[in-house]
Amino acid sequence: MSTHLSPNLDSVTTIRDDGSRRILYPADVRGRFTLARRISAAVLIAVYILLPWVKVGGYPAVFLDIATRRFHLFGFTLAAQDVWLMFFLITGLGFLLFFLTALLGRVWCGWACPQTVFLEHIFRGIERMIDGDAVRRRALASSPWTAPRVLRATAKHALYILAAAGVAHLFLAYFVSIPHVWAMMRAAPAEHWSTFVFMAVATGILYFNFSWFREQLCIVICPYGRLQSALVDENTLVIGYDAGRGEPRMTVTDAHKKPGAAPGDCVACNRCVQVCPTGIDIRNGLQLECVGCAACIDACDEVMVRLHRPKGLVRYDSPNGLAGKATRWIRPRLGVYAFLLAVGMGVASWGLSTLHPAVLGVTRMIGAPYIVDARFVRNQFLVRLVNKTTEPARYTLSLRGGPDGLVRSGLTGQVEVPALGEVVEPLILQQPRGSYSGPFTFRTVVQDSAGTFQLERQAEFLGPDPQLLREDESERAGGGHG
Numbered sequence: 001m002s003t004h005l006s007p008n009l010d011s012v013t014t015i016r017d018d019g020s021r022r023i024l025y026p027a028d029v030r031g032r033f034t035l036a037r038r039i040s041a042a043v044l045i046a047v048y049i050l051l052p053w054v055k056v057g058g059y060p061a062v063f064l065d066i067a068t069r070r071f072h073l074f075g076f077t078l079a080a081q082d083v084w085l086m087f088f089l090i091t092g093l094g095f096l097l098f099f100l101t102a103l104l105g106r107v108w109c110g111w112a113c114p115q116t117v118f119l120e121h122i123f124r125g126i127e128r129m130i131d132g133d134a135v136r137r138r139a140l141a142s143s144p145w146t147a148p149r150v151l152r153a154t155a156k157h158a159l160y161i162l163a164a165a166g167v168a169h170l171f172l173a174y175f176v177s178i179p180h181v182w183a184m185m186r187a188a189p190a191e192h193w194s195t196f197v198f199m200a201v202a203t204g205i206l207y208f209n210f211s212w213f214r215e216q217l218c219i220v221i222c223p224y225g226r227l228q229s230a231l232v233d234e235n236t237l238v239i240g241y242d243a244g245r246g247e248p249r250m251t252v253t254d255a256h257k258k259p260g261a262a263p264g265d266c267v268a269c270n271r272c273v274q275v276c277p278t279g280i281d282i283r284n285g286l287q288l289e290c291v292g293c294a295a296c297i298d299a300c301d302e303v304m305v306r307l308h309r310p311k312g313l314v315r316y317d318s319p320n321g322l323a324g325k326a327t328r329w330i331r332p333r334l335g336v337y338a339f340l341l342a343v344g345m346g347v348a349s350w351g352l353s354t355l356h357p358a359v360l361g362v363t364r365m366i367g368a369p370y371i372v373d374a375r376f377v378r379n380q381f382l383v384r385l386v387n388k389t390t391e392p393a394r395y396t397l398s399l400r401g402g403p404d405g406l407v408r409s410g411l412t413g414q415v416e417v418p419a420l421g422e423v424v425e426p427l428i429l430q431q432p433r434g435s436y437s438g439p440f441t442f443r444t445v446v447q448d449s450a451g452t453f454q455l456e457r458q459a460e461f462l463g464p465d466p467q468l469l470r471e472d473e474s475e476r477a478g479g480g481h482g
């Protein structure tokens with residue numbers, strides 16, 4: 001991909017030549033994308049907070065109950081046996097991300113990634129509130145450690161820790177539920193050491209990440225940042241600089257003197273660089289460090305408006321569009337990603353639509369497939385009934401499809417299964433030799449007591465060739481007469 005890359009882009013903007021960290025102080029910016037991101041972040045944070053509280057079908061909307069190995073997702077309950085569905089769900093979501101990245105670039109990073117959402121809209125908000133704008137923050141960082149500075153730093157870091165603890169506690173609620181988290185918060189740490197240590201470590205990691213590590217996570221650690229360079233092409237929507245329109249750059253003075261008559265629209269004000277949370281210069285082309293936050297679009301638009309020039313010198317466009325060529329939105333790779341996305345989501349949706357609050361399994365017992373004795377041909381099965389709900393449940397078990405005379409023993413009639421428990425019982429089927437006419441299939445049917453659902457499993461009753469059985473009968477009868 002042509003990216004207007006300059007040779008000095010081999011280094012990371014936030015790491016100096018001697019390996020030390022260059023701390024960034026991104027300037028504040030206003031504009032349509034900043035406002036839209038703020039609204040979308042508020043919605044996403046609200047969703048994150050509300051999901052463990054809002055109940056769907058008697059459970060929190062998202063509750064990954066590790067203790068009982070039950071996953072509750074928007075009214076669907078997945079037991080350990082249904083985990084295969086997660087594979088298709090996660091694969092489908094993975095291809096959705098591929099599809100969106102190939103179409104819209106790093107829209108996930110800039111608009112929805114928890115790292116960006118929490119950092120930009122909670123932790124930087126705290127920083128701005130206490131330390132002020134970028135100029136004041138930079139000045140403060142190089143000022144002596146006076147009492148007011150110590151006080152400010154203490155207040156800021158106390159709020160960081162509080163916010164990190166809040167995020168970590170909510171995260172835990174997705175696995176143990178809000179009432180359980182609340183109960184643990186009121187109990188002494190000694191009563192739940194492992195959870196307490198988990199919370200302390202999680203809070204510590206979040207605090208470290210959002211107070212200090214920040215953009216390094218996107219630049220140095222996040223694998224998606226690296227992966228996306230393989231997913232985008234010349235027709236992907238990215239945030240880019242229109243070099244054809246912007247170059248050669250003017251000085252700010254030129255821009256005021258010769259409105260509209262200057263060779264290029266970029267006034268080299270560096271405003272786009274000052275607002276960038278990863279410290280890069282978008283005019284150098286598409287870079288790995290760009291998290292697609294659109295701050296540079298708003299920053300440059302503001303400058304363009306002031307200079308009475310059209311907005312969009314830095315804008316959402318494809319590399320082809322930025323180079324003045326046509327953008328091909330529909331491409332073969334999008335078709336492939338869409339197909340794989342449809343397969344993953346299709347299987348997951350079908351699986352979810354067929355989920356029931358119980359699981360029924362019928363398997364043949366280990367050993368001989370059938371036993372023939374003096375009176376019967378016998379088959380032995382194991383019936384496994386899992387109750388996925390948190391209430392005890394009563395089920396009625398019946399057999400359908402077997403021949404007349406089939407004698408059933410073991411698991412029969414009404415079965416009570418404890419909450420989140422399972423019952424495994426033998427089911428013995430005997431067919432009298434006289435009426436046995438060969439292998440047959442039958443269905444084990446389970447009905448819940450409220451009549452809301454029914455589960456069925458088909459199995460085969462096996463036995464010898466009926467002709468051989470008759471001959472054996474005749475021989476025995478002949479032997480008896482002799």
Ligand code: SF4
Binds near residue numbers: 290
């Ligand atoms: S280059 Fe622009 S879009 Fe990319 S991270 Fe920097 S400010 Fe955000």
Ligand code: SF4
Binds near residue numbers: 314
């Ligand atoms: S904000 Fe716009 S005009 Fe200013 S340096 Fe960046 S691209 Fe050029």
